[in-house]
Amino acid sequence: MPARWILAFGSPSWFLTGNLLVRVTGGRLALGTFLRYDRIPGHVLWPALSAVHRRLAPGLLRDAEAKMRTHRPGAAGRSQRAGHAGALREMIGTFCSDADEVEARSMLAFCVAIGEHFLAADHGGRTRGEVLARAADLLLDRRHDNG
Structure with missing residues (x-):
């Protein structure tokens, strides 16, 4: 069967839409970044953002390759993988x-952690920091009294 591109991550924002696609062929992993500039700021901001993207992408690919190499369906040792993702799973x-x-x-x-700075949103009277703190509380199961 021929290799096909699979959507790994898609993220629309108010100024551009980005999609990361991956393809695995012959044990090699390829990453494609596809952008659509929805508004003029996308043309202006992406060159600076692309530098960050180019710095992060190789590490993400190495993590994905390691995950593919060590993944065993049903294995209990997911948290033993190296890197930030493994430490996060362990925590x-x-x-x-x-x-x-x-995993979710x-x-x-x-x-x-990676994409919050790409999002432009009205938080309904809350600050960005308050919303991020609450998101962390939810993800890390930190309970708070609402009373």
Whole structure:
């Protein structure tokens, strides 16, 4: 079967839409970044953002390659993988025993950490910091009294 591109991450913002696609062929992983400038600021901001993207992408690819190499369906050792993602899984695993939930919370936390500065949103009277702190509380299962 021929290799096909798979959407790994898609993120619209108010000024551009970005999609990261991956393809695996012959044990090699390729990453493609596809952008659509939705507004003029996208043309202006992406050159600076692309420098960050180019610095992060190789590490993300190495992490993905390591994950592909060490993944065994049903294996309990997910938290033993190296890197930030593994440390995050390990931390979340201290309060959550469901491996699927650990993986989902880890992915969401990683996406917030990497992508929060790309989002432009009205937080309904809350500051960005307050919303990020609450997101962290939810992802890391930190309980707060609402009373």
